Amino acid sequence: MKVIRWFLGRIILLLNAVFSPKGLKRPTQEQQKVDEKAKSLALYQFDACPFCVKVRRAMKRQSVNIELRDAKTNPQHRSELELGGGKVKVPCLRIEKNDQVEWLYESSDIVAYLEKEFA
Template identity: 60%
Template structure:
């Protein structure tokens, strides 16, 4: 089963690279505003997870330079478990204006949030 997952994961990554979406075009000053806002976000993910790929493709479509953190790597995995509450990906870490942190799970919820905020 592990081998099947590995093969499917690599296939997903290849297809994602071949059929990569185009980014949204914005004026330079608007894109700079978006870039500054996106610095408050971080996506905890696994590289070949289909739901994580779905979120990354949406971020690319919206031209969001979203920081990704591999949840298999020790410091990010520990932070996700301790602060987010579960080792489940994708998970979007959102730093609010008042310095509160929100942890958003579920790819569809994350995509809806990104589209509402940045589209």
């Protein structure tokens, strides 16, 4: 089963690389504002998770540079996700606003948030 998962994961990553979406082209000042706003975000994810790929593609379409935190191979990120979000489930977007942290699960909810905040 692990071999099948590994193989399917590699296919997902390959297809994502081949059919990667184009990002938005913004004026430099506007992109700097987006980048500054994105500094308060972090995406906890697994590389080959199809739902994580969906979120990363949405990030690319919106030209949003969010820090990616691998919760599969990095024990510190996995622990942060479990303690902060309450469960080890990916994708999960960590949103820090006004010294408060919100944990947003579900890929569709994360994509909707990105479209609302950065479109």
